[in-house]
Amino acid sequence: MAHKYIEALLDNIKTQLSDINPDMAHICVDITIYISKVPESKSHLTFQDLYQTVSNRESVDEDDFYEAVFFLIRRLQILEQKHEALNPKLGRYERVPDEQEIIEAISERDFFNPFTGQSLTLEEFSEQVLPYFSPSTSFIRAVNA
Numbered sequence: 001m002a003h004k005y006i007e008a009l010l011d012n013i014k015t016q017l018s019d020i021n022p023d024m025a026h027i028c029v030d031i032t033i034y035i036s037k038v039p040e041s042k043s044h045l046t047f048q049d050l051y052q053t054v055s056n057r058e059s060v061d062e063d064d065f066y067e068a069v070f071f072l073i074r075r076l077q078i079l080e081q082k083h084e085a086l087n088p089k090l091g092r093y094e095r096v097p098d099e100q101e102i103i104e105a106i107s108e109r110d111f112f113n114p115f116t117g118q119s120l121t122l123e124e125f126s127e128q129v130l131p132y133f134s135p136s137t138s139f140i141r142a143v144n145a
Contacts, residue, residue, distance in 0.1 A: 005142045006036050013076065023061060027068035030054045032078060039135040039143050045079075046132055069133070079133045086128040087115045093130065102129060 013028045034053040035042050050069060054060050072078045083102045084093045096102050096114045105111060111125035112118060120128060135143075 005145065006032070009076075009078070016075070021064060021067075024064045024068045024071065026057070027054050027060065027065055028072055028076075030057075031068065031072060035078070035135045035139070036143050039140045043134045044132050045134065046130075050133065073133070077136050078139045080136045082132055082134060084130050084132060085114050088113070089115065096129070 009032060010029050013032065014025050016025075030053050031050055034050075035045070047066075047069070051060070051065060054065065069079065073081050082099060083096045085096050085102075086092075087094045094115075098114065102114060109122070111120040111122055111129075113120055113128055
């Protein structure tokens with residue numbers, strides 16, 4: 001069943017992107033195939049992790065790569081974007097307490113550390129608040145059905 005689901009999903013990706021950008025479609029396909037193999041074990045994927053799934057291609061345009069990742073998040077809901085931040089009290093990165101607050105902060109360009117509330121510059125924010133990705137619950141459920 002999962003195999004048929006993945007095949008249909010890959011066909012959907014190719015159809016949606018075939019007229020727009022074939023390179024982006026290939027990136028989406030590569031990432032989807034990668035995360036479809038034991039998706040519950042891939043709950044913390046960085047941009048670098050995802051890039052490694054497509055790095056075997058001759059050339060990967062950076063813009064196409066980022067557009068593909070966000071296409072998988074926003075349009076297909078295969079991936080979910082989450083964030084972790086430096087918790088200075090514990091000296092380690094932890095999942096942020098409120099994802100929506102971070103998304104709003106980014107869109108409003110009002111940067112802060114979610115554990116301390118301390119105002120940050122864009123550069124400090126980029127070092128202290130990091131995105132990561134997980135397969136969506138609906139994707140995991142469909143793959144495991």
